Amino acid sequence: MNRIQQAFQKKGKGLLNIYFTAGYPRLHDTVPLIQAVAAAGADLIEIGMPFSDPLADGPVIQASSTVALRNGMNLRVLFDQLQGIRELVPDTPILLMGYLNPVMQFGVENFCRKAAAAGVDGVILPDLPLDDYVQEYQEIFRRHSLRPVFLVTPQTAPARIRRIDELTDSFLYLVSGPGTTGGQNTQAEGVQEAYFQRIEDMQLRNPRLIGFGISDKASFRQACRYAEGAIIGSALIRALEDTEDAPAAAQQFVRSVLA
Amino acid sequence: MSTTYQQPTERGYYGQFGGAFIPEMLYPNVEELRENYLAILADPEFQQQYQLLLRDYVGRPTPLFEAKRLSAKYNTHIFLKREDLCHTGAHKVNNTVGQILLAKRLGKTRIIAETGAGQHGVATATVCALMGMQCIVYMGEVDMERQKPNVYRMRLLGAEVRAAMSGSRTLKDATNEAIRDWISNPVDTHYIIGSVVGPHPYPDLVARLQAVISEEMRKQLLEKTGSELPDYVVACVGGGSNAAGAFYHFLEEPAVKLVAVEAAGHGIHSGHSAATSVLGKPGIIHGSRTLLMQDEDGQITEPYSISAGLDYPGIGPLHAFLADAGRARFISIEDEDALKAVAECSRLEGIIPALETAHALAVLGQLGAGPDDVVVVNLSGRGDKDLETYVKYADSML
Structure with a gap:
């Protein structure tokens, strides 16, 4: 059983996955932030690999990526920072989230080797198509025991959801509704409920985390009614915007969600 | 397949x-x-x-116009495919x-x-x-x-x-x-x-929707020159839609030389350029794997061109393939030479081209076309939208 599966087995319900952008607000905040959100009770940690053109992200994560890149963040720096992270945070699953082009330029094999060596458990690349993953990446991911995480949206067809479910041993990332990260959820509640229920009824192998538009205790609790847990990113980053002490602000934010 | x-x-x-x-x-x-x-x-x-x-809304077919004064200047046969006459002023x-x-x-x-x-x-x-x-x-x-x-x-x-x-x-x-x-x-x-x-x-x-450009070219060339095939087809490339349309029905005709013209901005290696075929490496932009201007970390770099339509850090995957396979020749033109080409086409043919199109016109002197060769330049757009820029640079254009 991998670290992600263990986390789900241990807690069962109400898991909180916290996203933040590596190298934001300052270049060397990455590791202190990992420690802070883990200590505050986050069950999974998703580290954003900043990209110049993050298509699936809204303004908050875009802006944090721009700052991180300006700070000098790149994959070499990130893997340097992550060295020894498992001595500090032994059990909390760590995932890397980003876009395909920087990973391609770094070299997929090299990327997977470095990620695995650092103790990373999973990778989320929203612009990596399923077919390309299966044909070109799956073997490399497996060799390095990295789990891919794929997104599912209200428009994803059932057969495709089954296929996604077969391709990983981690979790399914349920996008709450139409939109990029950090948006307001404008759907009628019944519509969203029906979508989550439809997925629940499929009795999938993998647990589910709901993301996009989850921002505080209330929306986190609401999401946890329909899935094993939820993902918060933009709201945390907003909490780091005007602070001198990012780890303390992150800790306070995570505690406010779990309180 | x-x-x-x-x-x-x-x-x-x-x-x-x-x-x-x-x-x-x-x-x-x-x-x-x-x-x-x-x-x-x-x-x-x-x-x-x-x-x-x-036909009735866009105004097609657009004329294929023999540019006699440009032809005399460059000592070859130059035809302009008048996409600038389309409704709204471009292809x-x-x-x-x-x-x-x-x-x-x-x-x-x-x-x-x-x-x-x-x-x-x-x-x-x-x-x-x-x-x-x-x-x-x-x-x-x-x-x-x-x-x-x-x-x-x-x-x-x-x-x-x-x-x-x-x-x-x-x-x-x-x-x-x-x-x-x-x-x-x-x-x-x-x-x-x-x-x-x-x-x-x-x-x-x-590409299929723009292919009407080269479909018409073939018919018009047959009428005007006795052959459907020219020696050269020249078009500017930002993303590359007018070039794709102008090349489309000549792609499988090896006798036709295809020339794609990119924006070199202030100079290919000046740090202010959009010459993707020279500066780009394979990468992913806007959902497509293509040649892409990027730094060593795979971050997309900011392109530059005086022309807003060529100011793009990638090119269409078809063009990346044509460049890679050597099927099309890629040439880059600097801002200043594009501006000179605007003035030249205006004065010699009475046609004020768009800044994008002017990049294609600026290569006429470096094609190596002979007196008997037929050159078709895709005149992709008219210059009305660029008048403010032309006023600003009036001194350096002439």
Whole structure:
């Protein structure tokens, strides 16, 4: 059983996955932030690999990526920072989230080797198509025991959801509704409920985390009614915007969600 | 299935370039388009509507004009394919007329588009007015400033113009914002991409809709020169839609030399350039694997050109393949030489070209075309939108 599966087995319900952008607000905040959100009770940690053109992200994560890149963040720096992270945070699953082009330029094999060596458990690349993953990446991911995480949206067809479910041993990332990260959820509640229920009824192998538009205790609790847990990113980053002490602000934010 | 130059593989690859690298949120939309576009394009009723609009609304066929004074100057036979005479002033409308009909077939009620120089935005706003569809155009804030007349035209046509404020605030960023809009509106919206870029099937779809340019060229050349095949076809490339259309029916004719002209900006290696075929490496932009200007970490770099329509860090995957395979020759032209070409074409032929098009005209002296050769330049757009720039640089143009 991998670290992600263990986390789900241990807690069962109400898991909180916290996203933040590596190298934001300052270049060397990455590791202190990992420690802070883990200590505050986050069950999974998703580290954003900043990209110049993050298509699936809204303004908050875009802006944090721009700052991180300006700070000098790149994959070499990130893997340097992550060295020894498992001595500090032994059990909390760590995932890397980003876009395909920087990973391609770094070299997929090299990327997977470095990620695995650092103790990373999973990778989320929203612009990596399923077919390309299966044909070109799956073997490399497996060799390095990295789990891919794929997104599912209200428009994803059932057969495709089954296929996604077969391709990983981690979790399914349920996008709450139409939109990029950090948006307001404008759907009628019944519509969203029906979508989550439809997925629940499929009795999938993998647990589910709901993301996009989850921002505080209330929306986190609401999401946890329909899935094993939820993902918060933009709201945390907003909490780091005007602070001198990012780890303390992150800790306070995570505690406010779990309180 | 093996690739020809004209036809990508089923998954949208031209050699190693193309594909559909899109987030799951876009998958159903793009898949719906991929499954339907060939059948819709082939449908007789669609073709009848499309051809009728091309004739009576766009004003096709556009003339193939023998440019005698330019020919005398460069000691060869130069023909100009007058896409600047299309309704709205550029070739862009060939594509938007086709895509709006396609969007209606797919039951879409809301149209979004990106625009650089504003020509695609105007062409999209125009067909939306014609069809009574809601239209939102994303345009970089910098481009809104340097192509003001087109912003006013779009608004007059009833479109909403939204400023893209991220990155270099030009075409790349406008495209990002349009894609984000599509992610947020996955059911009722069709995205009319303006060039042969984006995820499959867009590069093929747009190339097919622009192919009317070279289809007409062949007929007109036969009439005027006795042969359907010229020696050279020259076109500018930003994303590459006018070049794709001008090359399309010559791609499988090895005797025809294809010349693609990129914007070198202040100079290819000046750090202010958009010469993607020289500066780019394979990478992913806007859902397509293509040649891409990027740094060593895979971050997309900001391109530069005086011309808003060529100011793009990638090129369509078809063009990346043509460059890679050596099927097309790529030449880059600096701002200053493009401006000189504007003046030259204006004074010798009485035709004021768009800044984008001027890059293509600027290579006439370096083609190596002989006195008996036939050169066709795709005159992709007219210069009205660039008048402010031409006034500003009047001294250096002449």
